[in-house]
Amino acid sequence: xxxxxxxxxxxxxxxxxxxxxxxxxxxxxxxxxxxxxxxxxxxxxxxxxxxxxxxxxxxxxxxxxxxxxxxxxxxxxxxxxxxxxxxxxxxxxxxxxxxxxxxxxxxxxxxxxxxxxxxxxxxxxxxxxxxxxxxxxxxxxxxxxxxxxxxxxxxxxxxxxxxxxxxxxxxxxxxxxxxxxxxxxxxxxxxxxxxxxxxxxxxxxxxxxxxxxxxxxxxxxxxxxxxxxxxxxxxxxxxxxxxxxxxxxxxxxxxxxxxxxxxxxxxxxxxxxxxxx
Numbered sequence: 001x002x003x004x005x006x007x008x009x010x011x012x013x014x015x016x017x018x019x020x021x022x023x024x025x026x027x028x029x030x031x032x033x034x035x036x037x038x039x040x041x042x043x044x045x046x047x048x049x050x051x052x053x054x055x056x057x058x059x060x061x062x063x064x065x066x067x068x069x070x071x072x073x074x075x076x077x078x079x080x081x082x083x084x085x086x087x088x089x090x091x092x093x094x095x096x097x098x099x100x101x102x103x104x105x106x107x108x109x110x111x112x113x114x115x116x117x118x119x120x121x122x123x124x125x126x127x128x129x130x131x132x133x134x135x136x137x138x139x140x141x142x143x144x145x146x147x148x149x150x151x152x153x154x155x156x157x158x159x160x161x162x163x164x165x166x167x168x169x170x171x172x173x174x175x176x177x178x179x180x181x182x183x184x185x186x187x188x189x190x191x192x193x194x195x196x197x198x199x200x201x202x203x204x205x206x207x208x209x210x211x212x213x214x215x216x217x218x219x220x221x222x223x224x225x226x227x228x229x230x231x232x233x234x235x236x237x238x239x240x241x242x243x244x245x246x247x248x249x250x251x252x253x254x255x256x257x258x259x260x261x262x263x264x265x266x267x268x269x270x271x272x273x274x275x276x277x
Contacts, residue, residue, distance in 0.1 A: 026057060047083075058070065071122055080127055116231070126147065153181065172195045
């Protein structure tokens with residue numbers, strides 16, 4: 001879906017604003033800011049720079065009065081492959097990276113939790129790890145038929161993040177949330193619809209033909225009504241999400257130094273290095 005244009009697209013973003021983003025594609029379609037994760041070389045996995053750019057894009061959307069909705073999607077056939085572990089190679093010691101990881105994620109979380117406008121995720125393909133938990137922070141999620149959702153935290157020796165230990169049981173129910181967050185079972189597009197994680201499943205060609213016209217129509221609703229309605233729906237859970245995330249961050253702090261996670265990183269970096277040879 002990402003950046004395909006239609007007759008309804010109104011490109012009001014300046015060229016300099018667009019060019020200032022290295023990991024994202026930004027388009028303003030009438031009252032909607034579309035943020036497309038643009039890191040196809042790593043299946044749209046998010047490194048620290050990408051997280052910063054998403055936060056910056058949301059702050060931009062917040063400041064523009066005509067924008068009433070933000071749509072987050074991914075370029076190509078993948079929404080997001082999770083965190084980009086290859087960024088650890090930029091540090092002489094992985095522990096140096098871990099020290100800042102929680103701080104960045106805390107800032108990222110609060111940017112989403114306190115964002116006053118509507119946040120929509122259009123999941124155009126595999127949605128893994130951090131990509132999955134980001135969707136839980138959005139107000140509504142749609143996906144394509146080929147999309148699936150996966151949280152391989154236990155396989156990596158870590159635990160849920162970004163408030164998902166609270167949000168996923170609330171959305172999916174405790175049993176299915178355990179299946180997904182603890183056992184790492186994939187959630188198919190149809191299962192995501194069945195368990196109310198997504199509001200609709202679309203064929204690839206239907207995203208532009210059916211979903212985008214609907215989103216553009218919704219974005220024209222009275223902006224103050226949209227803002228207050230979102231506030232009424234989300235604010236009651238805000239404190240619980242932040243509280244759950246605070247506990248998650250503390251657990252992650254220690255688990256990242258665990259043998260399972262360090263070995264998983266070692267295997268990934270070795271595989272990544274061999275693939276470049």
